[in-house]
Each structure stands twice: as structure tokens, then as C-alpha cells.
Amino acid sequence: MKRIDIIYENLKAICYQDGINANYLAEALGLTRANVSSDLNKLCVEGKVKKSNSRPVLFTVNYEKVQCKNECVFDRYLRENNSLSVAVEYAKAAILYPPKGMHTLILGETGVGKSMFAELMYRYALEAGKIKKDSPFIIFNCADYSNNPQLLLSQLFGVKKGAYTGADSDRQGLIEKSQGGILFLDEVHRLPSEGQEMLFTVMDKGIFRRLGESEKERTSEVMFISATTENPDSNLLTTFTRRIPMIIKIPSLKERGFQERFKLIRTFFTEESHRLSRDVSVSINSLRALFSYNCKNNVGQLKTDIQLSCAKAYADFLSNKKQVVKINSSDLPVYVREGLYKEKEHRQIWNSIIGIDNKYYVFNNESNEEIFDFEKKQQSIYEIIDEKANELRAKGISDICLEKTMEEDIGRYFAQYISRVNNNINVSNIKNLVDPFIVHVVEEILKYSELKLNKNFSQKVYFGLSFHIKTLVDRVKNNKIIINPQIKKIKNEYKNEFNVALECLEIIESNLDIKLPVDEAGFIAMFFVLDHKNIENTVNNSGVLVIAHGNSTATSMVQTANTLLGIEYAVAFDAPLDVSANEILNKVREYVRKDTRKAGYIFLTDMGSLTTFGQVIEKEFKIPVKVISLVSTLHVIEATRKSSLGYKLDDIYSDCYDIMPFVENEIIEKTKCKTMAIVTICMTGEGSAIAIKNLLLDNLKIDDKLCEIIPLNLIHKEKIESRIITLGKEKEIIAIVSHFNINTEIPQFSLEQVIGLNAISDIQKIVDIQSTYYGMGKTLKNHLKNVEGEKVFEDVEQFISKIQKSIKEKIAVEDLIGITLHISCMIDRLKSGEKFIQYGDKNKYIHNNKGLYYIVKNSLFFIQEKYKINIMDDEVCYIMNIIEKRKMQFEKLEE
Known part of the structure; x- marks a missing residue:
């Protein structure tokens, strides 16, 4: 017996009228209070136990729940198949009908799940005690023997020796083997008329004869469940169908609704994840295709298509084409991908199920829950504070200034967070994403807080707090520190909310058996402050203006x-082309005058003088304006979505800029070339890290203008990765020296290797290669005739940056040198008017590598525009070929 069952049984045995507390029961059973409290709260969630609102909390058995019937197999089935409630009621009636149930005919198209439903009826009969535990369930497909009626009948009714040529012994039929159980006859319309007549005699009188028997009658106690895809009135004898009182219709996939279809998709992917013992990442476009394509053979085909896509993704994983089991829409069959182009996408339903902020949906092989994998994952408040604090402290900012600097970020986080989760999740699936026990605790907190604060909280707070506490529990389990830099401010400005939040901490600690610092009360209080009444006023969102030529x-x-x-x-x-730009600008002025936003605006324009409007508005109204030129619908969607959620203007601009396939050269914001850095890490004191630095300086030949050695002293090992990421924004970290491994792609060397001078030659090689690349601008200056070498180098750097972002792969420096040299010489050659070199079998090569082709083609556009050259597809193929030969891995773009 499990511990939770022991606790439950003992609670029933010794429970007083008013209940007992966890401590009393723990002492009585010799268990720890934490384990007893945890199990009691789980029993509360299941409804088997009730608890008081007093302190200490008292637990009692919920006898109303005990008296309820246990959940049956059909009840569990209906959770994912709501549209089959009528069919289930009929099935229950057929099984329970006295004395031995009713014979049943199941109707439905191919693939709707008739066989599975018949098996559910069998399992329900076992649960209900209508048949014995060892009773058989036998499946027979009449179509398998439809071309040989005699053999078909012999399979069903059995054979007497000598009944026909080849019948050399007596043999039981399936009716005899099904004695006391259920015989399922699939495709029953393929049973010949003679067989149907013989079968209704069995149904009527419970007697039959084997083929070849003329005198001996055999008795049968078998329940028959039949299934057909055809119209029974035209394909079965009337005398046969009259013997079947219960007819059940299983709806097709189209009739079952989109919510239910998604549940099936989720179930099938989760099954495959368990079968592979690996997480399966499925792109949102793939799910949309599966969600909408014309699945002619219903649930059966849907399951098969999902199994095939998983098998293909797993094969790619094993052959190292992909690093994880990942399914993109390009991996699906063409007929499935057509689902992406359906006119009726039922967007509201889709967004409520998946949300619009996700790129992949991860099916977890260790649980039945799904995990959202965000394209740009939303950080928790704890991660934001950690990262920001490390970044600011690295710049020497004091703790007092740090608190003030972070105030805006923390306020914006809560406002955005509450709003965002409300847009992405609905009530029906919150418990699929967050542990139901945590949701139960949140419900208790909000119920208590509403009474104390005299407020009615919106679902936004319910959702936000559920996800926040889920993150909180994970953080506590991983022994991570919880710090709230705004704790004093929150305590002073929101006294009532903060005091209630303190009491909520006790509820969380009692239910989840964790210890929380006072700082956490400050975070919880913010959820109470930013309710639905004032959240809109808290977020000062930026505006989105789209300005483009044309009517x-x-x-x-x-x-x-x-x-x-x-x-x-x-x-x-x-x-419009017949309206002056000045008239359009005046309209924009008038709009901004009436709707001035402190957060500023993002202008999305197409070309020409419209791209200068941002500068004019910014200067006149003293508000920030960012401009994206060569606008597309994709940019408008991205800018609108993130602006409406309260993202910072710079972040919106950056994210829109990243998805631009091309930009005008004068709009491009150039980034300064980072200097190199070698990082030495030590946890035994700064002196040790400096000693390693001096050792490297003595043994390496480096240009201190290009490369520096940075010693880091760490107190907590877990913070190193965030420190490396923060430092990497300012420096190009080319090597790390440390006595422990760090989760990064940067080359690493141990202290022993450096002290023993064994790693010096390898580090020197890295420095030399990186220095050669940084010096290529000057090298190209002496080799190129028609363009300036240093400027070309900057442009090629930008091209490579775009490529790396698109393929999500960092190119090794050795390879960068070759790519840079090739593209620079290509620009110089085309600028001089030389003819391009033809690429053999170009069309076939492009067709086989469409993903890489579009990445390279789009990334070259701004170079083509700036240098006024025509980069033909032949040249694009040569560049693709170089990248391929470098064995770069890339993912095909989602359609």
C-alpha cells in the first residue's frame, strides 16, 4: 500500500468530528510532517479529504466523495472525447441491460475508432461486473475472408471433420472461443447472407451448429458487437438488424470539433514521445496543418500521419541531421501541409489552445503535460532580476541605484505577464500546464485575499499567479535565491496588499511544504495591485503606425x-500617389497630437520620403520614434502584437528588424566590432584568477588592442552562465579557463592544462585565427580594386550575422575567413562588370536546398542594393556550396 493510502485509511480510522492536524497524524504514524501534509493536500485536491480554514488546519474525510462511484473507463474517455457522450450513454445501457446485455451495431466512417469503442465496451463490462475477469474479447474482421464465404463461416462457427475437402479435424469457431465474453465483428456487412441468417439464430436462441453438423446443437453465451462503414438498411438483412436492438453512431473527425481534434493530436504525440522515450518538439505550423487538413480517414489516419512524422523526425535525429526530435511543417506530407492554406482557420479557437507567442510545442516523454517552447522565451521575474543585477553590478552600479533602475522593469513585467497569460491560456487547459495541486493553492489564496481586500480578482490574476507560483516552486527546489529589489517600496506603497501577501506565504508554505523569504510577498502583492481595473493604465504601450504608398x-x-x-x-x-507627402505627414502629425504616447511609436513605412517621417515626429513632439522601412504584413503583425503587450520600443524595433529579409543600407544601424576576450574563472579568490591571467600574458602573443584577458571570481557556480552571457554582449569571448565545465559552445581549458602549459598552443591558435579575421578589412584593402576593402568587410560581416541568426548556428572563425574572402572578391568582380560563372545543375541544387537558398538570397539583398550589382542565382549557389562544405547544420525555415 502506498504512503498516501496508509495516511487516508488511518485518517478514516482515527479522525475526530472536527478533524485532526497533520502533526498529530504524522506522530501517530511515525512519518515526517512534511510528507503527511503533502499527501493530505493531494487528497484534498482529489476530493477525498476536506480541510478547515482555521489555524492550525484540520483535516477530515469527505464521506460524500467516498460514497460516489469510482470513475469508469468511459468517464475517462469522455474527457478527451466530449462529442461521444450520447454514444457512451448508449454503450453503457447496452452493457448493463439485464440479464446479459444487448447486442450492438456500431456505425461510422473508416478510421473513426469503432474498434477502440468496442474494446471500451468490453472493459466497461469487466469493470461493471457483467462478465468475468477472464472473459475473452475476440476481434474478427469479416472483410479478411469476404472472397471465401465458406472459410469465413468456418472461422465463425467452427468445422466438423469431413465437412469439406481439407477439414481433417474438428475445429472450434470464434463463437465458441468467445464463450462468456464479447465477439466483435468488424466490417459485418461483408458477412454473406447465409452467415447473417446463421448469426441471428445464435442471437435469438443462443444455439448454433458447426459447419457439417446436422444433429448436435451447441449453446452460446456471447454478446455480439458489430461494426460497419456502410448503410445497414442497404447492406444487411432486415432479419439480422432486427436482432440488434442497440445501434451506436460514432461521429467523424469533422463532426467532433476543433477542440476535440487538438486533444487527439496532443494524445497521439504524447504517446509517440513515451514510445521514443524522448521529448518531441512540434512546430506551431505543423500543428496548424494537422489541425486543419482534410483527414479523409478520420482518427485512424490522423494517428498514422503523426506516427509517420515522428518516425521521420527520429530518423533525422539518429542520423545527426537534427539535434533533437523536432518536426517542422516541411517534414509533413504535402496533403497534410495543405491544412495551412485552408480559408477557415478558426483563429480564435486556435489562439486559445496554443497562443500566438509560441514557435514549438514540446510533448514531454516523462509526463502527460505539454510544454510551450517560446521563440523568445519569456523570462521569469527571478531571471530578469538575476540578469539585470549581474549586468548592472558588472558596470559598478551601487545597490541603491540598482533598485531605482530596476523599478520600471519589475512594474512592466507584472503588467505584461498578467496580460500575456490571459491572452494565451484559457480556464479549460490551465491544469494541463500547471500542477493541479498548485492551481488548488492559488484558488485558496485568491479566495482568502478577495475576502481580506474586498476585491474580485480577474482571471488574469488567476492565470498569472498560477504560472508565477509554478516558477517559484521550481526555483526553491533548485535552491535558487529569491530577491526582490523593490520590497521596501512595495511594502510602503501597498501596505494592505503586502500584509495579505504575507499571510498568503503561510498558506503556500503549509500546502507545499516549502520555506519562502519575505521578498516573495512583494511579488505576490503586485498581482493583487495590478488587477483588471488598472492594468491598462499601468502599461504605457507604444503605438504602431503603418504608412505606405498606394490607395x-x-x-x-x-x-x-x-x-x-x-x-x-x-x-x-x-x-495615394496623387497626394503629396506633406499632406500625409500633416495627417500623421494630427494623429500623434491627439494620441501622444510617452512610450513612443514604431513607424512601419515602405520607401522614399515616408521613411523620414519618424525623424520629424520625434523632433517636434519630443517622443521616441523608431522606423522600419520596406514594411511587410509580417512586420506589422509582430510590431502590433508586441506593442499591445507592452514590450519596450527598442525591443519591438530589434525584433522587427531581425525578421527583415532586406533593408535599405542607410537605415542599417552598424554595430561596432567587439574586442576579443579570454576569461579566467576561479572560485578560490580573485588572486588566483589574476595569477592565471598573468601566466597567459607571459606565454601568449596577443595584441592588447584586440584581445584582453578578464579574470572572474565567482562565489556561486550557478551564476556563471548568466555572467558569461552578459559579458558576451560586450566582448567576443574566444576561450574560457576554469576548473569546472560550463554549459557553453566557447572553447574551454582546465586550470591544469594552462598551468602545465599544455593548452597554450591551442589558445594561441584561436587568438591567431580570430586576429586574422579581425584584420581582414586591411587585408582586403590591398586586394580589392573596385570597392573599399574595410567597408566591404563590414557589409560581409553583417551578411554573415544574418546567416547565423537564420540557421541558428554560429560559424567557426576558420570558416568565416573563407566565406568573407569569397563574397568580398565576388562583389569586387561583379562591380567591375565581369560575367558571373555558371553553376552546373543550378535548378536542381536550389530545389533540393530551398531553405538555405532563401536564407542566402534574402541576406544578400542589401549588398546587391548598396553596390548596385546583380547577384545571380549561380553566385548564390556557390555561396551555399561553401556553407554546405563547412558542414554547417541548419533548420529549414517554417513556411
């Missing part, structure tokens, strides 16, 4: 974006 170009893009996102947010300014 309705801007309007069309804005309508598409707003409709897709289900909000009226972005604003359009059409610029």
Missing part, C-alpha cells in the same frame, strides 16, 4: 494584422 496598401496590412490578433491596435495611413 489601400497600409490599410490592407493593418486590417490583416488586427484581425489575426483579434484587436484594434495598429493604425494605417495610406499615401
